[in-house]
Each structure stands twice: as structure tokens, then as C-alpha cells.
Amino acid sequence: MYDIRGLNEECGIFGVWNHERASELTYIALHSLQHRGQEGAGIVCSNNDYLFGARGMGLLTEALTNDQLVSLRDFPHAIGHVRYATTGGSELSNVQPFLFKGHKGDLGLAHNGNLVNAISIRDALEDDGAIFQTSSDSEVLAHLIRKNKSRDRKQRIKTALKQLKGAFAYVILDEDSLTIAMDDHGVRPLMLGEVDGSYCVASETCAFTAIGAEYIRDVEPGELITLSDAGIDFDRYTDKEQPNMCSMEYIYFTRADSEFRHSSVYSIRKSLGRALAEETEVDADIVIGVPDSSLAAAKGFSEATGIKQEQGLLKNRYVGRTFTASGQEARERAVRMKLSPVRDVVEGKRIFVVDDSIVRGTTSRFIVKALRRAGAKEVHMGVSSPPLKNPCYYGIDVSTHAEIIASRKSNEEIRREIDADSLTYLSVGRMHDVYHSFGSRGQCDACFTGNYPIDIEEQLLPQEKDLKTKGV
Template identity: 50%
Template structure:
């Protein structure tokens, strides 16, 4: 398992476009950072589905020949990093089913917190599951709905599931887009002429030259068919609780989330971090890639020069699969190299976006010291991660979290080999990522403060 947090997946859909498969491919490529284990595309020509799914990156799963076979004008696609269910091709999405109205495809970003509860009920009613994902529960609930038609059954099913879900569902002729009542995951809409596009992030809209239309509202569903777009609500909007880690780490820096620039927000996180935790130093460096904007913000606010002290090799796979500690440490060296000419003899501020287990932070500090740094002061542009996430983020158990084992910054800094260590405060985070800084925050910070926005169904 990675020592960094991993988003579960990304979704992309398009309605009424002659190159639906190609545009979905490009959209998924732009969302590749949200999931690297599997990818899939389902296309409809109005009468039947054509689809392909596989394990690996988008460019590994789809060839030109495969895309040429995916004929149709409506498509949904998915990139996955598993948090529920094994990393197997049968769990790759979009999931495809046969039911009373024909074919059904579902692509889901998030986790259903009542999945085990609903799965038990469905098992008792005779349902036979083909996958181990919580997404399949949605299909079984649709199939068993007393509502006759897809567009009537879907809102009723959405009322029954709980947790985080940015959903794309389609039959041969219709597409439904929906977002959970808390808006825990991002989901944006765009247009290309008369075509409609939905994507987890606006960077995917940009990739296919779609014009941003608007964000899907929490508790909202949209039906798109030959008659156009119909909108409705399956639930009243709860207190909005968009995941704050989208701004800290998950989302691509060039995305806009609910009107806020991810890049500008990350720079602001670094600026606030410098205000809260200044230190005398010679240079500021960031851990590539997501921490670079925060490092630049820290440097701007503190007046300490920003330098490129770490170089990332983009062609190295994930280090957590290495079987021994020695090989894992070697893999970190292959991923990151320290620039001795920049670091030698310097007092260094190292800015990173988070500490989860602490193992990667320790190795990076060692790299910087071996490059000759005189002092290493670690600054984290998010608060301590003290609690697991249940909404679609691959996160260790509470017992495995570094901040759960060691709650004091000085002790944590000593364990990773830093001269000092400091985290952004919860208040500092909300100042940067919250839209209106209301008395009740409109961002989820449960992994930091333990205040989960939904019931969890842990037993």
C-alpha cells in the first residue's frame, strides 16, 4: 500500500457526440492521476453497448484498434484505484449489466458507507453478486425497484444509498448524472456544441475542448436523452462537505473545483503555513509534484528563496509493491533525486502536502541530508491526518496512521530525521479551501478532526 493517499477513481461521460469513445479516452487520460489500476469505456449507439475494460493505465488498456470498435454517440468511462474490492478486471468500471429495460452501465467515484448493510439485505433477497465493489449494489437496487422505468427508479435508488458518490449511469438511450447530498466528490458539467460532458474535474473538460457549464449540485440528478436535459433533486442538499484533500493533493493543479482554482488554493496553503510556522532558512523546496505550489507560496510569504531541490523521475512505478525495505528505499531513490548543488550546506525548508505513514517523509529527509543539507525543516501544507476516510480515499487504518501513533510534532520530526516539523492548522486549511468561511465549514475535514458528515455503518 502506498504511503501517500490515493483517490479511488475518476469518471467521464459524454452525450450526443460522433467521437464519443475518442473524447472519453482523452478525458480519462486527463483524469489518470485519480486512478491507475484499471480503465474502461462503455459506448452506446442507441441500440446496444460496445465496451472495453482492462487493468493498467488508459494508454495500456486502449489501442487505436480497440477505440475504432467502440462505435456510438454516448459514452461513460472510468479510471480506478481500488479501495473497496480487489484489484481485478472484474471490478474494473464502468460495470455493465442486463436488466429489464435492456443494458445498464454504471461508473462511480466514491464509497457507499451503507454498502455492507445493503449487500446483506440483497443477499437475503437472493441477489448474486458478480464483483466485490460497492458500485454493484446500485445495479441490484435498480433491478429490484418497484419503479417501472430507469428515470423513475434511479432517483429512488439514489435516496437509499449513503456516502460519497459522483455517479454516471446509462442505458442504450439515456444517461443519468448524480452527486451525493453532501457533495463529497467533485463533478462538473461542460458542453461541446450540442453535446453534454460530465467529468470528475474540469481539467478533463479542457482536454476535450469542452466549455465549462456548471457543477452538479449536491443531491441533484440530471437525465439526458433525446429530449434534452431534465434536472431534479433526489435529496435536499445537506451541509456541503466537499473533500478538502481535493485541494491539497488529489485534484490536478489546473482544475477548478466549485469556482476555486486548485493551483491558487495550494499556493495559499503554503502562504498560510509560512505565517503559522516560520523558520530561519536559506531555501525552500517542495516534494514534486503536488507540493510545488505550496512550496512556492511558502517562499513568497516568508521571503526565503524557492529552489528546485528534488527532481522526480516520471517513469518509475509505485514503490509500495517492492518486497523488501531495502528495495523500497531504492525505489524512492529512483523516483526522487536530490540536487546536491542546490542543497549542499543549506538550511532547507521542505514543503510536503501530507504525512500518512511517515515512511516516505523519512526517506526524503535522508535524501536531502545525504545531499549535504545542514538543516532540514519539514512543513506540511495540511493538518495531521489522524482518522481514516470512508468516502473513497485509500487510507490506512487509524492504528497505521503516523499521527495516530505519535501525536506530538517534535517527536514526529525526530522520527523522520528532521530538525523541525510543523503542520498547517485546521483553521489555516479552511481559510484556504472554504468558499465563504461560514461558521460551519463547507468542506469535509474528517480525516483531520474526526467529524464525519454522514453516518458510517461501521458494524
């Protein structure tokens, strides 16, 4: 699978404790999180005696059959996962939730994020006799928990989590409890909710909307929450806390109808568009957004400038899911199949196009070319985020420096490369101003600035980690 936008997020997770329709709710919630991963999906359930699960490759409807869902129906506790691979190959063994069986009991585990010290931990565990079943970095936590000799389940999990470095939002299921854990930087989103008197957790609040759950609050950095028949227990596994929520979650990955700290992503993106307008000096006849994640920013830009917003680009929703693109020619063909201009809207117009990011430049170059072919008089590009210059080590596949156009070209060079009449990026400072205005406690902006909040112990890109891990 290939995303023509050049950005892919690792996964989405969900969990619910003590609900008579646990597996059904999990399945519905995963549908709402499908945008976070389309390579595989799974559900693991518990009935207080043992764990049972099902998983498969592809979209949720492909990964889990009706017979599998029926087999999970009578379990009151469940966790679920939809996956995009950043570390570990795209194969069934890496599809989560993982389910481990042992004489100490069963363990189910699902993870969103990327660990930056997984290889060294794995090497040490294997030297000590551990046998890994997957090439995913997520599995190391299960081995660390199992290795610990403490009789206290929470203490075993705390000790294991303290050894991890990187971005992680974990849900851990055993016979008696569901544990929720967030890294001390809070890089990936995780939300706590309640449905029919039962607690649940999800990567985004859109999953709560789908199942009729109430959104309670965001899970905080370093927090450890345990759900059991005794109720809910709030704790921490570390005293450290340095909030650094991923900026691209606000800009691109999260669905517009989800919320962060009870502020809608749609409103945040509109504000990013307004901020872009404040830093832009372009006169145009119409504003158009690149579907879908840029439409809210285009709306905000339109409101701030008074320039009318139109739907000048249409997205073909039935192309791209299983289209494997390799090489520049294939990428350009994928874009042509995905987006098309509306001639009646753009012909003879000076157009300001709002997009949320530029990675390789393939999509932007095609959009400008297609709009000119459709009769546009001028095509100006505005990006509602700063220039993306650096790869991500925390769970987003943002390629290598060599493939990120802003890491090797100036703004003017990029403008010429995509053949736009002008190119304007949002500044880093204004981006943070917007986030802070919505109550954010801090963001990771490493993909824009190179300031990585978590030290990268293993100087490897996700692709290189994958190769090394597979060769272990």
C-alpha cells in the same frame, strides 16, 4: 501497484451525450484523469438501441487496445472510468464502467467514492435472490435500480439513490439517457461541461481542457442531472444537502490545473502555502517543494516569506507505476528510486521543505536523510495540511490508524522520527479559512479531526470491507 506517498484515490469518471466522437473524447478525457487511478480503465457506449463496452487492467493505454477503441467509434453516447481499488480487489471483474444486460434493457454504471452501507444492502439483495458479478461496492446501485418495479426510469434511480449512504458520484448510462448523481454531501468532485453543443461530465475540469470543452459548473450535492435527446434535465433525488467536499481533493489528489467552483486548484494550494508561512517561525535560505502536488504550496510559502524557491528535489517519472512494495524496507527502496536531491542547490543551505501531507513518515524521513547527505546544513519540514490522523471511509485508501504516524505520535515525536530540525503543520482553522476564501461551501476534514460527516454504519475500514465482501 503501490503509491509511495501512502495516499490513493479511488477513481475518475467521465461521460458525454450525443457527440459523434463520444468514445474518442472519453478516451482523451480519461488520459487527463489517469492520476486518479491506474489499476484499470474502461468505456461503455450507447447507440440508443443497446450498450457496448470494453475494459482492461492497468493504465488506459494498456487497458484498451486500438481494436477495442475502433469497435466503440460509432456510438454517440459514452461513459468512462479509471480505477484505483479501495473496495473490491484489483481484478478485471471490478474494473468499471460495469455493463449489465437484461430484458428490461442495458445499464452501464461508473462510480467514484465509497459506500458505507454497501455490505448490509448487498446481504439483503442476495437474500432476495440477487447474484453479484463483482466484489465492488459500486454494483449495489445497479441491483437496487433493477429491483424497483416503477415504470418511471428517473423514479427508479431516485429510490435507489436514497438507500445509499457514503460518498458517491455516479454516471449511469442506458439506451435513452445518461444520468449524473451526487451524494448529498458532495464528498467527491464532479463537474458539468459542454463540448460542440453536447453536454459532458467529469471528475475534474482538466478533462474538459483536454477535449476542448467549456466548464459550466460543479454538480451540487444531492443533484440528479439527466442527459437525453430531449436535452438536459436538472433535478434532485433528495431535499437534504450538507456540503462536505473532501479536503484532500484540494490538497493532494486533484491536478493543479483543475478547478473547484471556478477557482484553480493551483491558486488554492498556493494559498495553503501562504497560510502555512503565517504559522511558521523558521529562518531558511531556500524553500523546496516535494514534487508534484506540493510545488504550488511551496510557491505560496516562498512568496509569503520572501525566501527563494528552488528545485531541490527531482522526481523520476518512470519509477513506481508497477512497482509492488510490501513492508517498510520495500517502501523505502521505492522512495529512493522516486526522489533524488540536487546537490548543487541544497549543499550548505538551510532548507525549508514543503510537503502536502505525512502519512507513514517514510517519504519525509527519506527526504530529510537524502538532503543531509547532499550537504544541507539544516532541514525543516512544513506540511500544508493539518496532521493526518484518521482513515477515510469515503473513497481514499489512507490505511489504518496503526499505520498513520500522526495517530500515534505527537508532532515532536514525528519530528524526531523523520530527523527534521523542525516540523510545522498547517492548522485546521487556517485550512478552512483558505477554502472559504475560494467560495467553498464546506469540507470534510475527518482524516484530520475524526469528525466524520456521514455516519459509518458498518464499522469497517476499506481493507476489511474488501475481505468481507469477497467472502460473501
